[in-house]
Amino acid sequence: MILAGVTLENVKSNQEGIQQAIGICKTQPDFRFDYSATYQVETSVQAPKGLEIIRIPSATYAVISVKGPMPSSLQETWRKIIQGFFQENNLKPANSPNLEIYSSQHPQDTDYQMEIWLAIADITNNSKTNLI
Numbered sequence: 001m002i003l004a005g006v007t008l009e010n011v012k013s014n015q016e017g018i019q020q021a022i023g024i025c026k027t028q029p030d031f032r033f034d035y036s037a038t039y040q041v042e043t044s045v046q047a048p049k050g051l052e053i054i055r056i057p058s059a060t061y062a063v064i065s066v067k068g069p070m071p072s073s074l075q076e077t078w079r080k081i082i083q084g085f086f087q088e089n090n091l092k093p094a095n096s097p098n099l100e101i102y103s104s105q106h107p108q109d110t111d112y113q114m115e116i117w118l119a120i121a122d123i124t125n126n127s128k129t130n131l132i
Helices: 008-012 072-088
Strands: 002-004 020-027 033-040 053-055 060-067 098-101 113-122 128-130
Touching (some): 060 072, 072 113
Antiparallel strands (some): 002 053, 060 113
């Protein structure tokens, strides 16, 4: 998957391709949490000055559905994940970024839906889970 920091004007005018908003979440060894707001783009795109192209390597993901108005539904889902998702599902996190896949709905809609993709190293059961 190829993601980039692109200008909103380019995304809206379809100059950058796919128009899928994706958040990249990476926990550092010192437990610092890095977040990048990106859009999925075509392979031929060049990032504007000051922004970059990020290539996400192939990985296995547990897909968590999130439903409800933002940001509370997203925060509650992350809280549940942190409190024991991996242990409860006999999974191990991979050394790869987690992704927040946003929908085109208005984020304050009561039926807003999005997904969190958790990179996993070992999968022993179904990789699609609903927490909410």
